Amino acid sequence: MADTALxxxxxxxxxxxxxxxxxxxxxxxxxLHLVLIxxxxxxxxxxxxxxxxxxxxxxETRRFPPGLPHGIHWQNYTDAWSQGPFGHWLLNSAIVSxxxxxxxxxxxxxxxxxxxxxxxxxxxVLFVVVLAxxxxxxxIVMLPTLIVMQHxxxxxxxxxxIAPNLATPFGVFLMRQFFTTVPKELExxxxxxxxxxxxxxxxxxxxxxGPTLATLSVLTFLNVWNDFLWPLIAVQSPGNMTIQLGLQxxxxxxxxxxxxxxxxxxxxxxxxxxxxxxxxxxxxxxxxSSGLK
Amino acid sequence: xxxxxxxxxxxxxxxGHRTHRPGPRMRRADHVAGWAFVSxxxxxxxxxxxxxxxxxxxxxFQQTDLTSPGTWTGASNYQKMVHDPVFWQxxxxxxxxxxxxxxxxxxxxxxxAVLLNQRVRGMLxxxxxxxxxxxxxxxxxxxxxxxxxxxxxxxVNAALGKVGLPQQGxxxxxxxxxxxxxxxxxxGWLGFAVIIYLSALQNVPRELMEAAALxxxxxxxxxxxxxxxxxxxxxxxxxxxxxxxxxxxxxEVYVTTKGGPLHASTVLVxxxxxxxxxxxxxxxxxxxxxxxxxxxxxxxxxxxxxxRRASHYEVN
Numbered sequence: 001m002a003d004t005a006l007x008x009x010x011x012x013x014x015x016x017x018x019x020x021x022x023x024x025x026x027x028x029x030x031x032l033h034l035v036l037i038x039x040x041x042x043x044x045x046x047x048x049x050x051x052x053x054x055x056x057x058x059x060e061t062r063r064f065p066p067g068l069p070h071g072i073h074w075q076n077y078t079d080a081w082s083q084g085p086f087g088h089w090l091l092n093s094a095i096v097s098x099x100x101x102x103x104x105x106x107x108x109x110x111x112x113x114x115x116x117x118x119x120x121x122x123x124x125v126l127f128v129v130v131l132a133x134x135x136x137x138x139x140i141v142m143l144p145t146l147i148v149m150q151h152x153x154x155x156x157x158x159x160x161x162i163a164p165n166l167a168t169p170f171g172v173f174l175m176r177q178f179f180t181t182v183p184k185e186l187e188x189x190x191x192x193x194x195x196x197x198x199x200x201x202x203x204x205x206x207x208x209x210g211p212t213l214a215t216l217s218v219l220t221f222l223n224v225w226n227d228f229l230w231p232l233i234a235v236q237s238p239g240n241m242t243i244q245l246g247l248q249x250x251x252x253x254x255x256x257x258x259x260x261x262x263x264x265x266x267x268x269x270x271x272x273x274x275x276x277x278x279x280x281x282x283x284x285x286x287x288x289s290s291g292l293k
Numbered sequence: 294x295x296x297x298x299x300x301x302x303x304x305x306x307x308x309g310h311r312t313h314r315p316g317p318r319m320r321r322a323d324h325v326a327g328w329a330f331v332s333x334x335x336x337x338x339x340x341x342x343x344x345x346x347x348x349x350x351x352x353x354f355q356q357t358d359l360t361s362p363g364t365w366t367g368a369s370n371y372q373k374m375v376h377d378p379v380f381w382q383x384x385x386x387x388x389x390x391x392x393x394x395x396x397x398x399x400x401x402x403x404x405x406a407v408l409l410n411q412r413v414r415g416m417l418x419x420x421x422x423x424x425x426x427x428x429x430x431x432x433x434x435x436x437x438x439x440x441x442x443x444x445x446x447x448x449v450n451a452a453l454g455k456v457g458l459p460q461q462g463x464x465x466x467x468x469x470x471x472x473x474x475x476x477x478x479x480x481g482w483l484g485f486a487v488i489i490y491l492s493a494l495q496n497v498p499r500e501l502m503e504a505a506a507l508x509x510x511x512x513x514x515x516x517x518x519x520x521x522x523x524x525x526x527x528x529x530x531x532x533x534x535x536x537x538x539x540x541x542x543x544x545e546v547y548v549t550t551k552g553g554p555l556h557a558s559t560v561l562v563x564x565x566x567x568x569x570x571x572x573x574x575x576x577x578x579x580x581x582x583x584x585x586x587x588x589x590x591x592x593x594x595x596x597x598x599x600x601r602r603a604s605h606y607e608v609n
Contacts, residue, residue, distance in 0.1 A: 030413045039405065040422035046437045046480065047425065049448060053440060061440070065451035111334035120327020126335055133342035137541055137589050139562050140582035143575055144348035145341055146359055164341040167334035197326050226430040228544045233570060244432045248548060251436055258440055265436045269429060276428045280421055287427065288488045 050269075054262035061258035076263035080250075083260065085238065086267050089246035094271075096161045096242060097224045103166035104220045105213055111167070112175025113201055117187075127176070134169045138229070146233060160234040161242065165224050171216050174289075178212040179205070218279075218286040225272060243268045346586075352579035359575035370580035380581065382556055383564040386471055390560055391539040393475045394482075399531055401479065402486035403524065407516065409487065410494045427484035435548025438477040439464065464550050467557040474558055478545055482538075486531055493527035494520060526600065533596035537589055561585055 053061050054076055056069035080086060114120065115127045145164055146155070154160040182205065190200045231245040241249060247268045254261045276283055353370055357363025374380050409420050426434070441448045442463035450460045463473040497520055505515040543562040546552060552559035552567065561581060569578035
């Protein structure tokens with residue numbers, strides 16, 4: 001039961017930390033820093049160089065051995081933004097990601113609640129079918145999905161990027177898991193008072209769903225924001241590209257102009273990096289509970 | 294996610310949890326409400342997750358460019374696959390990629406997780422440094438590593454030169470393109486493996502470690518004898534999870550090498566993409582997809598078997 005143990009441990013890790021007796025800090029820095037600092041340097045080096053290259057001149061990115069830039073060359077950013085519609089791509093990515101997050105929050109909550117709580121005919125069979133689709137690799141799904149999009153007249157639109165991700169089997173699974181842990185008595189009181197299912201869900205259960213909904217939001221957002229293969233085949237015109245596809249397109253046109261390309265790359269990473277730094281602890285828990293990427 | 298879900302559901306069944314009791318308590322209103330609640334999600338998942346599986350299987354018996362109706366050609370796509378040397382090269386390289394990527398990621402992750410589990414000033418920063426590649430997009434990773442591993446002026450060749458090692462060709466050399474992709478993806482995935490191991494380590498009961506210490510077990514020995522065996526469930530999960538994702542490698546190859554030079558870094562999904570969207574041979578691409586699906590299903594089965602075997606290490 002590898003995964004059950006793991007997921008249970010996620011929740012427990014924090015309590016365990018709190019239970020530990022207060023740590024007596026030694027005055028001398030731990031020798032572990034001697035390993036931890038080089039480790040962090042290696043992990044951060046690609047990102048630090050991305051930023052350094054984005055403020056270098058073109059000549060500075062091509063000298064060997066590479067070194068620090070002599071001045072800050074902000075012009076690369078204005079060049080990147082004038083040569084590629086980065087603002088537009090960011091907006092497209094934001095629209096697609098937010099739409100998918102909202103879709104998952106609403107649809108997966110409804111389905112997860114029904115699967116966990118309502119004894120309707122076919123409940124168990126349908127849930128197993130939903131679970132089974134988790135095992136299907138996207139690469140075999142994408143070919144027929146493309147044909148479906150042609151029939152729906154959605155190819156080369158943002159709709160083509162949104163529709164397949166509006167409700168995900170993992171979201172349904174996550175929400176169902178959550179609702180099975182909520183004591184039934186909570187909603188029974190409301191039901192006896194005459195509230196319908198939807199009303200109970202919205203007024204009694206919604207306030208408890210915060211952390212689970214947040215996990216689902218983070219996972220959906222990251223998956224959709226960083227998705228590349230589906231936008232690559234579903235969208236052609238630059239006006240409908242997401243930031244990942246746009247960046248790749250930009251790379252194709254500016255592969256020799258490293259500073260401008262890196263300025264574009266930094267641009268594409270800023271939204272997610274900011275989110276990550278602000279909510280690191282939370283990201284980590286979400287990622288650990290799923291298996292992202 | 295498939296693995297996690299199937300596994301958790303299975304364990305729940307075994308423990309006898311029931312979400313509801315069918316029978317006399319079933320009411321008509323419940324059927325209506327139930328179907329109304331699940332149908333939007335179930336219809337979408339069916340349309341984009343289930344129907345395409347069958348459809349893809351049908352496509353694999355056709356000659357089609359995916360935009361106009363195809364013609365039935367029997368098993369010819371599969372025959373072509375069996376006799377296609379590039380397909381076998383791609384399959385071999387996918388295997389080589391998995392065999393390099395998965396163990397390297399896991400073996401690096403264990404000591405790093407142990408390090409990050411210590412209580413040291415600034416740990417939040419160190420952890421963040423290890424996790425941040427995880428949110429870096431595959432496209433950005435590809436762009437950054439194209440420069441870092443550039444043979445003429447890249448940082449890695451400069452570092453190799455500093456310690457007196459010969460300069461490498463990386464993405465531009467047939468022998469090194471695939472290892473270079475491994476290097477890049479290990480950087481991107483390491484944080485994931487570390488998160489899984491770290492949470493497993495934090496789950497090791499303190500009493501166990503204290504008991505080991507009382508029995509005269511040193512810190513190092515305690516790691517080998519107590520902590521490492523308790524990491525077995527995490528390892529079996531990672532082994533399968535990383536393998537399934539490694540089998541689906543595409544983005545990083547597309548952004549850096551485009552499968553080259555001379556097919557040296559062409560992996561299965563890249564070859565599938567090429568067949569479908571460069572050669573417009575959608576039927577053949579679907580056949581390659583079926584082969585991939587079979588392999589992924591097999592790996593998932595191994596996971597279920599492994600997790601059952603590993604479960605007796607669980608302390609809870």
